[in-house]
Amino acid sequence: MRDDLSIHFAVVGAGLAGSLLAVYLAGQGHRVDVYERRADPRVAPPDEGRSINLGLSARGIGALRKAGLWDAVRTHTVPMRGRYVHPREGRPFFHPYGRDPGEILHSIRRDALSRTLVEHAEKLQGVRFFFGTPVTAIDRDAPSFRAGGETVTPDVIVGADGAFSAVRAELLRGRPADFRQEFLPWGYKELHLPYTERLEALHVWPGDQGLMVAHPNVDGSLTCTLFMDHHDLARPDLAAFVKSVLPAADLPDLAGQLARNPVGHLVTVRTSKWHEDGRAVLIGDACHAVYPFYGQGMNSAFEDCVVLAECVEARPDDLGAAFAAYQRRRKPHTDVLADLSADNFLELRDRLRSPLHLARKQVDTVLSRLLPDMWRPLYTMVSHTTMPYGEALRRARKQDRIVRAGGMTAAVGLAAALLWRRDRRHPK
Amino acid sequence: MRDDLSIHFAVVGAGLAGSLLAVYLAGQGHRVDVYERRADPRVAPPDEGRSINLGLSARGIGALRKAGLWDAVRTHTVPMRGRYVHPREGRPFFHPYGRDPGEILHSIRRDALSRTLVEHAEKLQGVRFFFGTPVTAIDRDAPSFRAGGETVTPDVIVGADGAFSAVRAELLRGRPADFRQEFLPWGYKELHLPYTERLEALHVWPGDQGLMVAHPNVDGSLTCTLFMDHHDLARPDLAAFVKSVLPAADLPDLAGQLARNPVGHLVTVRTSKWHEDGRAVLIGDACHAVYPFYGQGMNSAFEDCVVLAECVEARPDDLGAAFAAYQRRRKPHTDVLADLSADNFLELRDRLRSPLHLARKQVDTVLSRLLPDMWRPLYTMVSHTTMPYGEALRRARKQDRIVRAGGMTAAVGLAAALLWRRDRRHPK
Numbered sequence: 001m002r003d004d005l006s007i008h009f010a011v012v013g014a015g016l017a018g019s020l021l022a023v024y025l026a027g028q029g030h031r032v033d034v035y036e037r038r039a040d041p042r043v044a045p046p047d048e049g050r051s052i053n054l055g056l057s058a059r060g061i062g063a064l065r066k067a068g069l070w071d072a073v074r075t076h077t078v079p080m081r082g083r084y085v086h087p088r089e090g091r092p093f094f095h096p097y098g099r100d101p102g103e104i105l106h107s108i109r110r111d112a113l114s115r116t117l118v119e120h121a122e123k124l125q126g127v128r129f130f131f132g133t134p135v136t137a138i139d140r141d142a143p144s145f146r147a148g149g150e151t152v153t154p155d156v157i158v159g160a161d162g163a164f165s166a167v168r169a170e171l172l173r174g175r176p177a178d179f180r181q182e183f184l185p186w187g188y189k190e191l192h193l194p195y196t197e198r199l200e201a202l203h204v205w206p207g208d209q210g211l212m213v214a215h216p217n218v219d220g221s222l223t224c225t226l227f228m229d230h231h232d233l234a235r236p237d238l239a240a241f242v243k244s245v246l247p248a249a250d251l252p253d254l255a256g257q258l259a260r261n262p263v264g265h266l267v268t269v270r271t272s273k274w275h276e277d278g279r280a281v282l283i284g285d286a287c288h289a290v291y292p293f294y295g296q297g298m299n300s301a302f303e304d305c306v307v308l309a310e311c312v313e314a315r316p317d318d319l320g321a322a323f324a325a326y327q328r329r330r331k332p333h334t335d336v337l338a339d340l341s342a343d344n345f346l347e348l349r350d351r352l353r354s355p356l357h358l359a360r361k362q363v364d365t366v367l368s369r370l371l372p373d374m375w376r377p378l379y380t381m382v383s384h385t386t387m388p389y390g391e392a393l394r395r396a397r398k399q400d401r402i403v404r405a406g407g408m409t410a411a412v413g414l415a416a417a418l419l420w421r422r423d424r425r426h427p428k
Numbered sequence: 429m430r431d432d433l434s435i436h437f438a439v440v441g442a443g444l445a446g447s448l449l450a451v452y453l454a455g456q457g458h459r460v461d462v463y464e465r466r467a468d469p470r471v472a473p474p475d476e477g478r479s480i481n482l483g484l485s486a487r488g489i490g491a492l493r494k495a496g497l498w499d500a501v502r503t504h505t506v507p508m509r510g511r512y513v514h515p516r517e518g519r520p521f522f523h524p525y526g527r528d529p530g531e532i533l534h535s536i537r538r539d540a541l542s543r544t545l546v547e548h549a550e551k552l553q554g555v556r557f558f559f560g561t562p563v564t565a566i567d568r569d570a571p572s573f574r575a576g577g578e579t580v581t582p583d584v585i586v587g588a589d590g591a592f593s594a595v596r597a598e599l600l601r602g603r604p605a606d607f608r609q610e611f612l613p614w615g616y617k618e619l620h621l622p623y624t625e626r627l628e629a630l631h632v633w634p635g636d637q638g639l640m641v642a643h644p645n646v647d648g649s650l651t652c653t654l655f656m657d658h659h660d661l662a663r664p665d666l667a668a669f670v671k672s673v674l675p676a677a678d679l680p681d682l683a684g685q686l687a688r689n690p691v692g693h694l695v696t697v698r699t700s701k702w703h704e705d706g707r708a709v710l711i712g713d714a715c716h717a718v719y720p721f722y723g724q725g726m727n728s729a730f731e732d733c734v735v736l737a738e739c740v741e742a743r744p745d746d747l748g749a750a751f752a753a754y755q756r757r758r759k760p761h762t763d764v765l766a767d768l769s770a771d772n773f774l775e776l777r778d779r780l781r782s783p784l785h786l787a788r789k790q791v792d793t794v795l796s797r798l799l800p801d802m803w804r805p806l807y808t809m810v811s812h813t814t815m816p817y818g819e820a821l822r823r824a825r826k827q828d829r830i831v832r833a834g835g836m837t838a839a840v841g842l843a844a845a846l847l848w849r850r851d852r853r854h855p856k
């Protein structure tokens with residue numbers, strides 16, 4: 001036990017959430033040891049086909065800014081001002097994310113972000129990283145675990161160990177807690193497109209048998225993620241199949257890349273148990289992995305860091321109360337995010353191909369221009385504000401009811417159609 | 429590996445499903461070793477407050493009869509011809525389970541049933557039971573496990589180890605499989621009522637803050653199960669609270685029984701992974717624990733035994749195919765059962781108090797009398813037939829649509845009201 005209010009936190013996982021949390025906790029004068037199974041991202045070569053580009057949005061940026069990290073991170077990002085949709089038929093078109101120029105996302109490579117976080121955190125007093133050090137034999141009661149041949153006995157274990165969290169499993173063991181993991185029948189493979197016309201957009205190739213998105217990199221290349229049913233990803237004729245369902249995905253060395261790169265799984269995880277008295281607590285994917293189709297997994301994990309740090313700061317003398325408050329503040333919203341993320345899969349897969357659906361989305365855009373203070377599309381509230389997800393959903397539902405009840409749909413639809421034509425231009 | 433078609437099955441768990449499955453598999457000439465953590469039910473005294481009485485219905489009885497066990501089991505049962513409802517206000521009334529005298533349930537104590545199954549199974553060639561022998565260190569690949577200080581290497585591991593199955597955990601470990609466990613906010617305590625007026629019925633005391641059911645025993649006593657929110661079950665003034673919300677639950681030594689008996693948890697478990705190639709397979713609560721409010725957990729576990737045995741018999745040379753066929757035949761139906769069981773909680777808790785709801789149920793009863801070959805209430809199909817659960821639900825939905833569409837409700841409601849009066853008599 002500790003005898004002052006400097007707490008010894010052992011963070012399991014130096015992923016995105018674990019590294020940022022270390023910064024926040026060290027800022028409060030606590031001791032933070034971070035244990036990571038993988039090699040140090042500053043020395044290890046990036047895994048081919050495992051880089052995963054991420055879209056930083058308002059929530060993540062806010063958390064980085066608060067930690068004094070946004071300027072350092074920003075140099076590794078490329079802005080994305082909207083979606084550049086490549087329909088199977090017809091010409092590609094650009095669809096801006098929001099009405100304000102500030103309503104944009106920032107594409108960043110996972111390894112670049114991870115390196116920046118670790119570099120910054122390690123400079124802080126009280127922070128130590130142990131790379132290549134898997135954590136095993138976790139005991140929620142002590143609390144303790146084994147790492148690097150030793151038994152570690154911190155005040156608090158933080159499970160920042162991702163969607164398949166071992167800390168979570170230990171918290172759930174034998175407990176009457178609700179738990180759910182759901183895998184999407186679709187998995188993904190990462191592909192690389194060395195150089196392309198530089199567009200500040202997230203590219204989307206929608207399709208019902210395969211869907212591809214691509215994030216721009218600072219070097220002008222694109223990192224593509226091909227999503228497809230696992231059955232199809234296992235086809236012997238995968239390259240030919242990809243070309244047939246997504247003609248635009250005819251990248252250089254497609255067959256070679258498909259053969260080399262591993263298949264990723266997509267999982268939604270919900271658990272009712274986020275903490276164990278004052279001795280263990282979960283953050284990020286460990287307590288709420290979501291499908292990546294709203295681009296909010298990391299962003300929400302960064303929000304966890306802010307809220308958890310606030311709760312610890314408010315009650316360093318009663319961490320049980322602090323962790324309970326943290327879960328109470330976060331879980332209702334990450335539950336909503338899980339649903340929205342599953343919904344957005346359908347949107348990207350099926351609906352982006354439908355001009356009718358896009359026209360309906362424009363209703364939202366039009367209303368937000370007419371009533372800028374009152375009306376905001378759900379996507380805008382999720383991606384370009386830090387309003388809690390649950391609150392965003394509640395407002396969006398209310399707006400939907402108004403549109404339906406007011407019978408404004410037809411009139412606004414017309415206006416949308418006009419704007420629609422105007423917006424089918426390429427971004428600058 | 430085996431060199432003939434006699435397979436070595438190691439069953440983890442000599443609960444209800446494991447013991448009955450041993451009978452079926454031994455009947456096909458296989459070798460079956462059953463490992464059970466608890467003591468032999470033939471010598472151990474029954475756990476106080478843990479007996480759990482069960483209602484055997486058509487499905488369970490069918491499976492026992494097919495195994496030649498029904499006559500032996502029957503001597504330990506008391507028939508239940510319907511529900512005897514004790515409303516908070518007004519007189520108790522009897523509500524028969526079905527229109528036919530054969531549409532009844534049979535109440536049995538868990539220990540009596542378990543003993544009968546084990547006694548019978550152990551007489552069969554090839555069957556051995558190991559009691560007081562927990563299974564640990566399960567390896568799905570070998571397959572193997574540790575038990576009684578030894579490493580066991582059977583051809584097949586059967587996980588019949590209940591809702592918190594260790595075999596299931598090993599099948600899921602690191603796998604992209606959907607899994608969900610959900611605990612009801614309500615738990616339960618068992619209570620004993622030494623002697624009462626002998627009624628061949630399931631007693632129900634409905635209520636929205638507590639709900640009690642009671643099964644009759646052969647000795648004339650009742651085993652009661654008190655269901656209540658966990659928060660309430662933890663109250664220091666529990667006995668007084670129980671008396672206030674369920675005045676009828678004023679049993680002898682209520683406070684003592686409440687203090688002594690443990691709280692039980694109620695869980696629904698769903699998993700997409702029921703088997704591992706030809707090396708491991710799950711049955712009963714291990715793959716589909718349900719809330720007990722439809723009284724079908726054991727009954728459906730017994731159906732698993734029949735179907736699994738049929739699949740093994742059809743493909744003893746290809747157990748991978750046999751287990752896949754078994755899951756395909758069973759899972760859609762046990763998924764439906766999970767939903768129905770959760771629904772029936774609401775029915776028992778809230779709706780049984782409402783004469784209106786009961787009158788609507790009578791619509792079903794009336795139609796089933798008018799159209800005996802075509803019309804059967806859902807409850808009847810679930811409890812008094814062996815029609816797969818999914819098929820029962822499909823038919824019930826169709827019937828619902830007919831009632832609604834035909835606008836027959838009013839007319840039939842009238843008829844129901846008449847029958848309702850007639851039925852509010854005690855059973856003989």
Ligand SMILES: Cc1cc2nc3c(=O)[nH]c(=O)nc-3n(C[C@H](O)[C@H](O)[C@H](O)COP(=O)(O)OP(=O)(O)OC[C@H]3O[C@@H](n4cnc5c(N)ncnc54)[C@H](O)[C@@H]3O)c2cc1C
Pocket residue numbers: 012013014015016017018035036037038052053054055056133134135136160161162163165166188225264283284285286292294295296297298299300301
């Ligand atoms: C294809 C794809 C695209 C995505 N796109 C976006 C996006 O655009 N925007 C967005 O916000 N989110 C996105 N996400 C989600 C985002 O990647 C995750 O939400 C985020 O990585 C979660 O961070 P984390 O720190 O909780 O977990 P992780 O980043 O998974 O980190 C967990 C760390 O714990 C380590 N670890 C695990 N077990 C142990 C152990 N026993 N001992 C030691 N270390 C251990 C792991 O090695 C890992 O480094 C995407 C995800 C995918 C799959």
Ligand SMILES: Cc1cc2nc3c(=O)[nH]c(=O)nc-3n(C[C@H](O)[C@H](O)[C@H](O)COP(=O)(O)OP(=O)(O)OC[C@H]3O[C@@H](n4cnc5c(N)ncnc54)[C@H](O)[C@@H]3O)c2cc1C
Pocket residue numbers: 440441442443444445446463464465466480481482483484561562563564588589590591593594616653692711712713714720722723724725726727728729
């Ligand atoms: C209050 C209540 C009322 C119910 N009423 C009814 C009813 O009226 N009708 C009905 O059909 N169903 C009812 N059920 C459900 C029924 O009890 C279960 O569905 C049934 O017991 C499932 O049988 P099983 O063999 O799969 O699991 P279990 O009966 O739970 O047996 C599992 C066995 O495995 C053993 N085991 C576990 N782990 C290990 C290990 N590692 N090594 C060795 N052994 C192990 C356990 O000790 C246990 O004996 C009720 C349940 C409850 C809780």
